[in-house]
Amino acid sequence: MKHCVYVRSSYQDFPLFLKRLDIMKATSVPSLMMQEGDFDVQVRVNNEQHAKLIASQTPFRPVLKYDFDGYDIQTRHDDDDIVKPGYIEKIQSFYDGTPKVVTFQIQKYDWNNNKTYELNSPYTTTRCSMFSSLLNPPLGVNIFSRKHGELHQLATVEVVDEEYCFLVAHGYNKLTKV
Numbered sequence: 001m002k003h004c005v006y007v008r009s010s011y012q013d014f015p016l017f018l019k020r021l022d023i024m025k026a027t028s029v030p031s032l033m034m035q036e037g038d039f040d041v042q043v044r045v046n047n048e049q050h051a052k053l054i055a056s057q058t059p060f061r062p063v064l065k066y067d068f069d070g071y072d073i074q075t076r077h078d079d080d081d082i083v084k085p086g087y088i089e090k091i092q093s094f095y096d097g098t099p100k101v102v103t104f105q106i107q108k109y110d111w112n113n114n115k116t117y118e119l120n121s122p123y124t125t126t127r128c129s130m131f132s133s134l135l136n137p138p139l140g141v142n143i144f145s146r147k148h149g150e151l152h153q154l155a156t157v158e159v160v161d162e163e164y165c166f167l168v169a170h171g172y173n174k175l176t177k178v
Contacts, residue, residue, distance in 0.1 A: 001095050003037070003039040003074075004039065005042075005075045006066055006075065006076055007078070008078050009050070017046075027079075028078075029058050029059070031081070035083070035086075035087060037088040042060070043058070043062045043063065047064075068137070072135065073091060073095060074137060075088075075132070075134075076144065081165070082166040082168055083165055087164045098136055099155035101151045101156070102132065102133045103133075103148075103160070104160045104162075104164050105122055105129065105162075105163070105165070106123075106129050106165045107163060107165070107166050108168075109167065109169065125152055127152075128148050128149060128150075128151040128152060130148045131165040132148055
């Protein structure tokens with residue numbers, strides 16, 4: 001089984017890209033590097049300048065376009081996400097050769113004051129979180145074929161209630177609030 005984590009880090013604004021790169025190096029990079037299991041990481045960037053910086057400052061492979069070919073498990077990940085040890089192994093434990101979505105309950109982590117908050121409305125089999133994986137994707141379908149809230153349209157959903165994932169709120173993400 002081949003597994004790829006797809007990290008989104010595509011910003012037009014270069015100063016914002018640099019700020020997000022610093023956050024990524026403090027959050028996503030160490031949390032993914034502590035994972036056990038065999039998996040690749042692709043970081044989607046907007047241009048070659050960003051690709052060179054990602055390649056020189058992280059262990060991940062920068063790409064201008066995601067490559068989905070040959071991956072049995074596809075996991076979506078933002079550049080500021082944090083996952084606990086065992087996250088990748090937990091995803092892979094669900095692989096049995098049938099199409100399915102594995103989604104995780106999340107906690108929000110406030111980067112500015114080092115506090116963790118529970119999510120007020122839990123994820124369900126019809127409302128997936130941004131921490132989701134597509135296992136054994138149907139032909140022509142990938143983890144980004146639907147918005148995270150609509151992933152249940154692609155395959156049966158398994159919800160992981162254990163605490164593995166942190167959505168990080170900081171000064172450079174406009175949508176995440178605590």
